[in-house]
Structures are given as C-alpha cells and as structure tokens.
Amino acid sequence: FSSPVASGLATSCRPIKTLSSFDLRLAAEGLLVQADYDNAPRWQPGQRMHHLFEARVDQLNREGQPEHLAVDSESERLTYNELDARANQLAHWLMQQGLGPGAVLTLLLDKSAWSYICMLAVQKIHAAYVPLDPAFPEDRISFITQDASADMMLSLSQYEALIQGLAIPVTILDQIGEAMQQMSSERPDLPHADSDPQLAYVIYTSGSTGKPKGVPISQANIVNFIAVAAEVYGYQTSDRVYQGLTIAFDFAVEEIWVPLVVGATLLPNRTGSSLLGDDLHDFLVQQRATAMCCVPTLLQTIEDDLPLLRLLIVSGEACPRDLIERWWSPERAILNAYGPTETTVTATLAFSRPGEPVTIGKPLPTYTILVLDPEDQSLLPFGSEG
Numbered sequence: 001f002s003s004p005v006a007s008g009l010a011t012s013c014r015p016i017k018t019l020s021s022f023d024l025r026l027a028a029e030g031l032l033v034q035a036d037y038d039n040a041p042r043w044q045p046g047q048r049m050h051h052l053f054e055a056r057v058d059q060l061n062r063e064g065q066p067e068h069l070a071v072d073s074e075s076e077r078l079t080y081n082e083l084d085a086r087a088n089q090l091a092h093w094l095m096q097q098g099l100g101p102g103a104v105l106t107l108l109l110d111k112s113a114w115s116y117i118c119m120l121a122v123q124k125i126h127a128a129y130v131p132l133d134p135a136f137p138e139d140r141i142s143f144i145t146q147d148a149s150a151d152m153m154l155s156l157s158q159y160e161a162l163i164q165g166l167a168i169p170v171t172i173l174d175q176i177g178e179a180m181q182q183m184s185s186e187r188p189d190l191p192h193a194d195s196d197p198q199l200a201y202v203i204y205t206s207g208s209t210g211k212p213k214g215v216p217i218s219q220a221n222i223v224n225f226i227a228v229a230a231e232v233y234g235y236q237t238s239d240r241v242y243q244g245l246t247i248a249f250d251f252a253v254e255e256i257w258v259p260l261v262v263g264a265t266l267l268p269n270r271t272g273s274s275l276l277g278d279d280l281h282d283f284l285v286q287q288r289a290t291a292m293c294c295v296p297t298l299l300q301t302i303e304d305d306l307p308l309l310r311l312l313i314v315s316g317e318a319c320p321r322d323l324i325e326r327w328w329s330p331e332r333a334i335l336n337a338y339g340p341t342e343t344t345v346t347a348t349l350a351f352s353r354p355g356e357p358v359t360i361g362k363p364l365p366t367y368t369i370l371v372l373d374p375e376d377q378s379l380l381p382f383g384s385e386g
Helices: 003-010 049-062 080-096 113-124 138-147 157-163 177-181 219-232 252-262 277-286 296-300 321-327
Strands: 031-033 069-072 077-079 104-108 128-132 152-155 170-172 199-205 213-218 240-243 265-268 291-294 311-314 333-338 348-352
Touching: 049 080, 049 113, 049 219, 049 252, 069 080, 069 113, 077 080, 080 113, 080 177, 104 113, 104 138, 104 157, 113 128, 113 252, 113 265, 128 138, 138 157, 152 157, 157 170, 199 219, 213 219, 219 252, 240 252, 252 265, 252 291, 291 296, 296 311, 296 321
Parallel strands: 069 265, 104 128, 104 152, 128 199, 152 170, 240 265, 240 291, 291 311, 311 333
Antiparallel strands: 069 077, 199 213, 333 348
16 A cells, blocks of 8 residues: 555554464554444355345345346346346256356356346356456457356357357357347345355456466355445445446455445446447436446546436546545435455445545454564564655
C-alpha cells in the first residue's frame, strides 16, 4: 500500500490481538479489522453461490412478488422465477451430458441473460465455471480452455468463429433451445457431499509474466464475499443495476451476483460494445438505472448528471478526488472498492465523500488487513504507514 492508503486504514480501523485462524505470532498490533461489524464468517458448510440466489427467489415469492424482474433489456425480460427455471433446465441438460460435481465449463458469452443462466446452471450441478471475454484473442481462449482442463464450453452462434478447433465439446446455447425446453424446470436435487469439489470459478488475469494466470475461487470465499457485500453495499430490491462489465473481470461479481442475491434488476448492455460517454449516459437514463459498478476512467467519460443514480461503486483503478467531488450528492453513495482477485473480489471499502482523502477504506467484515514495511515486508505496528 502507498502511505496515504495505509494511513487511511490505520486511522479508521482497530488493531486485533487474537485471531484463531491466524498464526498467533502474527496477531500483533499491525492486524486491522473493521471494528463496527460482526466479523463471524457468512459461509456455512455446503453452501454454494446458487443457494443465495435461490433463497432470494423464494423470498420474493413469499412476499407476493413472483413477477419481480431479474433481467430487463430491450431483447429480454426475465423474472426471478423465470431465470431460476431456465437455469434449472440448463442444469438438467448438462447433467444429461454427463457433467456434474467437479466439472469445469468455460463460458464465452455476451452481457445477457445467457451469462446469468449459465453461471447459475453450472453452480446448480456443483461444477465450476471459467468466464471468458469474446474480445479475447483466439489463442488466449484456446490457452485458458486447455489450462483450466475444461470439460465443455458454453457459447453462442455469434462466437463460433472464435472457437474452431477446440479439443473439448462446445455447446452453442441458442441451438439447443428445443432440447432445453424438454428439461425439468425444477431445481436439481443434488445433496451436499463432503467429497464434492469446492471450486466455484476460476478467473484468469494477465499474470506477471504476460501469460494468463488462473485464480481459483472457493465456494467458501465467494459465498462469504457475496453475503458480506449484500449486507454492506446498500443495494435494494428496487434497484435497477447497469451490467456493462465482461464476466471475465472479477469486478463483475459485484455487478451481477450481489444485486441478484439482494433481489435487484440487472440491465445488461446488449449493444455488442462497451458504452461510454453520451451513449452510456443515454442508456442509463433510458433504462432508469439507479446503481452501477465501473472503473473511474469510464465514469470520467460521462459529462451530464444522472439524477436517478443513487449507488455508484468504483474499482479497478485509483479514483481521482475530483471524480468524488463531481459525482457525490446527499442522495448518492459512492463506494471505492479495492481487492486483488486472489482475496475474492473486494477486501476493503471506502464510502467516499467530498473534502476527505481518497483511500481504499476499511476491511470488509470478515476481512483482515496487514500493513507491511515496503523494504523487508515485516508487519508494522498499528498506526504506521507502509
């Protein structure tokens, strides 16, 4: 961490002297946790990502909201019940192909309901997914598919040219519609088994050598993060959340899974390109977006205000102070999120406000921060900069 970041952490957290899950030799004044939250883990043994989604579906039904939208775009509108049912049908179809616990599936998809259906379906069969970006070069797609030891790829007709010659089965989703409709829309009955692999997904980063590097994320870590974010971020069931990030970027977890677990409505960008500037502004206005996740660079391209936008989450880059000054209002929360892929999406969060230093904030509940000496990597005492 740079000095401003470390000092921002040190002045807004408390030291902790004992952590049962850490080596007690490290439990010194340099360990920082968020003092204002219950830090008990949110994950329970056997819990998987799709269980959080299914719990929200059931809750909406109990509350008499069976028609509440999970996805809303010009080309598709799916209620939570419909999204759950279609994911169940695909899950049954995948099991019919011999896939199940421990399988790995690569996903080469656009920003659409198919992405959400596939991620849910893969989770429902206790398998893991590897998200890919259609903008990736063919050799990168091929390398990742091989490196991940994938059993199958799920994709769409529009991307067939990118996946010629792969050594694994490829399912083109928009070509199996009739077969999927024959599948049960009931949730697969896969009881928890202690022997089930606990891999949820693998995100590939560029890696320090330039070669893609796979980062495996466990069910315990991602379920814990989604549950924590659902508590802390402030998403509401009434929110309409812009979905413009590629699913190959782990920041998309905040943009997709957290809103779905809360019961918000996703607004996928189906234009086939990344919107920015006036085009993005117009899309957000037309879709009545109330929340969005983005990198600061993208936010800087929008010149006019968005009065309906009440929740803004920025991550992936350092956030300039002038951006906070321009976009903050008493009716809008700006969250500056930070976290390496390896620590599961986001580890620290700042509720940024004008006139205050821009830092990466405090550890999320259940997370711990260590501030290290930049010279010898030794743990520094509470209050130090490092």
